[in-house]
Amino acid sequence: MPISFDEHKKIFKLDTPNTTYAMQVIRHGCLAHLYYGKKLTDNDLGYLIRGINLSFAAYPAEEAPDRSFSFGTTPLEYPAFGIGDFRTPCISVEGADGTGVTDIRYVSHRIYKGKPTLSGLPATYADENEAQTLEIDMKDALTGVVVTLIYTTFENYDAITRSCIVKNCSDSDVSIKRVLSACLDLDTCDYDMITLYGKWALERQIERRRLAHGIQGVESMRGSSSHQQNPFVAIVGKNTDEDNGEAYGMSLVYSSNFTALAEVGELNTTRVVMGINPQNFSWTLSPNESFTAPEVVMVYSDKGIGNMSRTYHRLYRNNLCRGYWKNRRRPILINNWEATYFNFDEKKLLDIAKSASELGIEMFVMDDGWFGQRDSDKRGLGDWFVNENKIKGGLKKLVDDVHTLGMKFGIWFEPEMISEDSDLYRTHPDWCLHVPGRGYSLSRCQLVLDMSRQDVIDYLFERMSSIIGECGIEYVKWDMNRSLTEVSSRLLPPDRQCETAHRYVLGVYQLMERLVSKFPKLLLEGCSGGGGRFDAGMLYCSPQYWTSDDTDALERVRIQYGTSYVYPVSAMGAHVSVCPNEQTGRTVDLNTRGNVAMSGTFGYELDLTKLTDEEKDTIRAQIKEFDEQYDVISYGDQYRLINPFEDNYSAAWMFVSEDKNRAFVTYVQTKTDPNPPMRRLKLKGLDPTKRYIDTQSGVSYMGDTLMNAGINLPMMFGDGKSCTFKFKAQEK
């Protein structure tokens, strides 16, 4: 029984293969957090809660004269605002009294097989044999609001998901001011916090800081999860590294404004909370209405950060990504963006597609610039009609011509956006986010459509599905190239304006859902100026995401390394592009560009008609190598070997197939070392008792040799050189 309840002690215990999570209903119906960490056999963990008589603590009046119980000194499962816990709360609901003081107490619970879906929201999924769920109802007697805390444990993963539903069970409206998804109270503060920060073209850089007293954390108020901070945080032991020590990961399955905070309090305890950013958020609930908070996926590892990441990778690959392409080999693609930008016609595109097909590339993707008057980023967004001056003969003809080459056809959309200079704006100026009477902000010369409106979503669905359906298009790159400002909807009354941002993202999810339901074989690749919305919410809708607009292989080493803290390589769009690189001006050899892009959903993004014969041969060899290694890379376990954020000269990572019979290793010499030491690379994740053959050199080694003594690395001259190794276990 992964989830159990001790009726007598009122203790909930949630077990995964190697972890335990426990909580208890204590006095006053308060739900206290007991433990989260390595698996425990004991069930009676109630001794972990101790009364503390702390001066200045607030205690419920009925406790007097014993002051040893306070909400503020107890580790709590889901802290409410205003009743004596002065740490960061998860919930505040304003009832008729207008105070926001909220006091939820245990009422009942249910344990059942499987996992519920979350209305309108992305979430991990599992069938009845894969997971068990606990729902705990907590009620606020005064407002009549019931908060249902939802926990799911997985049979095969050391992951626990959390979410909650707030239901108004009273006769009058209430307003939710704050509703976070999860809280984790830890009983020390001896931790570091790891977050993934960045900016456009430099997403998900790894940052590690020591926790200090007070509140620290990351958030987004951009209306998307953002380039700047990813909705992920790991709380790790001070000595935790890739392979050793404790790591608690929290990843939010949500693509809009979020907060992820760690607060170290006066008792040197740590509270970590995560959920929708409360800034400018509120939600009115009429009687009987419910609000569902997005899911947080918690992973605990006592074997370091690498093990935590691999749990996320497996879970997200198998139980978050969905649909036809989930576990299918994705087509190797050529995208024309960096080859042509806006300057193309159908002939140029076909020339690129022809060169691509000769090299063995399987899909042609037509990027921005094919519609409306879109000859630059100044106009045209929203006018999703093909520009026949550019695509002469029409889109269907171009798609057919590409199909004749034996390739699939993909297309770029930026559905959520509208240019002022567009027919759509001229017809529907009210469809964009704006505050009447105020000026408005442009970004990349564009405005944002109000995706909280059903008429907007219906227009986009009609346009996109007509084009996809009529032309037989197999892939969509769904872009989103600015942050949200003046977030306000013309269809909502003043007291509901702060619902707009959440309604917006629900609209985005709805449109994606409708598209993939109508075209089940459509491959959706998410994008937001590169990786500005690379989050677990998006991976539920699109199994791959454009990782970054920075295609420089050496920058990508760090970006993809950071991204791999949470997200699997099968989700990371990675392309070989031209040199000198368009973003950095750096030249990196083609071999390395291929080796780095191969650790992702592989593709090319350059003018293939300008290649030399030698370059063509290199690309053919890359495609052959990717074909051979695709399943190890995409479905194998990833082990990070050398961290480019710590090592000035190199980076390395590897993939091991589930049966441990194959391994694929990538080593990149990011910078040359004039008098290089004899470098050796110790591998990980292999079976120590198996003998592996290096398929290039023919030399064989035992798994324990490869992992403890390592392989010799070749001497390579120059920055940005790289090599790969392929190992196969020999039959015994």
Ligand code: GLA
């Ligand atoms: C964004 C994307 C790019 C490209 C351009 C087109 O920047 O990340 O890949 O599609 O938009 O305008």
